[in-house]
Amino acid sequence: MKIGVCSSHDRWGIVAAAGYDYVEGNFSKITLASDEEFEDMKKALEASGLKMESANGFFPGDFSLYSKDNFDEVKANVRAYCEKGFSRGAFLGQKVAVIGSSKARNIREGYTKDEAE
Numbered sequence: 001m002k003i004g005v006c007s008s009h010d011r012w013g014i015v016a017a018a019g020y021d022y023v024e025g026n027f028s029k030i031t032l033a034s035d036e037e038f039e040d041m042k043k044a045l046e047a048s049g050l051k052m053e054s055a056n057g058f059f060p061g062d063f064s065l066y067s068k069d070n071f072d073e074v075k076a077n078v079r080a081y082c083e084k085g086f087s088r089g090a091f092l093g094q095k096v097a098v099i100g101s102s103k104a105r106n107i108r109e110g111y112t113k114d115e116a117e
Contacts, residue, residue: 031085
């Protein structure tokens with residue numbers, strides 16, 4: 001059995017020193033990181049000697065999954081976001097993404113349940 005811990009990249013060295021087998025990153029932070037921040041993540045993971053087998057926090061809370069007017073735009077945004085995140089995650093060794101993301105899935109103010117569905 002492997003034991004991992006959810007952690008940000010600035011603590012991956014501490015996680016390794018504590019004897020964990022892997023880290024679980026944050027999908028939205030990895031996806032939305034600048035190129036420079038992502039390079040820092042890659043370096044931190046390599047220096048730790050760990051693998052990032054999974055990631056949680058798929059969508060940030062302010063990510064819009066709904067639109068009354070232009071759902072095609074929402075789909076395009078979700079696709080672009082997922083492609084970038086999965087590409088970066090795969091580079092870090094991620095094999096599992098935990099969707100969760102309750103804030104992003106909540107029905108936004110001004111929407112009825114029927115409109116959101």
